[in-house]
Amino acid sequence: MESTVGIVEDNKKIRNLIQRYLDMEDEIACPVGVDSVEEMTEYLDEHPAPDIILMDIELPGMSGIKGIGLIKEEYPDIDIIMLTVYHDSHKIFNALRAGASGYLLKHTSLPEIKESILKLADGGAPMSPQIARKVINHFQENTPKKDSDSNLTPREHDIVNGLVDGLSYKMIADRYDISIDTVRAHIRNIYKKLHVNSKAEVIAKSLKGEI
Template sequence: MIKLVLYEDNPQLREGLTMLINGSDGFEVLAAFKNCENVVAEVEAYQPDVILMDIDMPIVNGIEGLKKIRAVNTDVKILMLTVFDDNKNVFEAISNGANGYILKKTPPARLLEYIAEAQTGGAPMTASIATQVLKMFSAMNNEKGEDYNLSDREKQVLQLLVDGYSYKMIAAEMYIAIDTVRSHIKKIYEKLHVNSKSEAVAKAFKDKLV
């Protein structure tokens, strides 16, 4: 028996989903709520296997609810069930720990399959959403930031900074004087428009400079 808790602000849809799920073998809705205002206490009280979560709800929406749950519970499966198929909501949901993302226009039989899939560790997504996710990750991987005209020597120094080397260790590794290291780092900071090692390292990761 797969036990669910629903979050949906539309009363007709909330009731319809409850009836659909409860009327299907192997599924049971333990409770249904109109927003995520008390989501942590509710999930703790009912201990569901799967949560069906709308995004656009008053007071506390589904993305905020997802974050609240994930701050205290990484085990429960959370399926976003929404009308939104825009990049921002998809990315927000997935990066904050949603197990799947499905649209409300999904046929009832398919919805039940998605719930079962999530419960067994799958990551169900409506086809159009899956395509978007692949495109998003592909774009992220291909996106190389500016190269800031760093010389090979400066890139080598930056790589060692990223690896946690001190100025002294960089000097020893590259067989150069510590003053030369300082000179390289000063130029790196100027080119990257940063003022500290942590900013330089953050920018190196963000723009895939190393």
């Protein structure tokens, strides 16, 4: 099934490059690219909403982080991936707290952007590895240590780290030299111990330092 993507990026060269690339891919259609949140909301008023929006943070008019809340309030089914040069912990955290489903840096290659879109459409939470690690470090440094009742095993913590790094089940299996069935069994146990029902919830708990 084809995923539709919109882009909010005020650098016209970057915007056009990404839009042309994505529009040439069989699995993706990219019908709209605009340079502000305000223009995107006008587009959404008149056209079918895309499945996913790639959005910068520093934009003319409303910031991308404020734009997440505005768009998600009216169109909760739209997933938003931040695509930005900013990698400081506060902006990352604020974007995720506002409702972003992923966070990529602008040096991410076009094929990696495509893979992130497909991963998100498949239920993942794409994030540049250095971003995921920075967020985890931020919470570990700023969250008081507390006893966890999750009782995750060391291997289950490994699996959680793989999910946070945006790896597929196969990639997690390859990283730790275990079978995909073993990964799935660990995932089921993790869900049960954390009382969650999705990878996104596991990742959110990890990013908040709750695991």
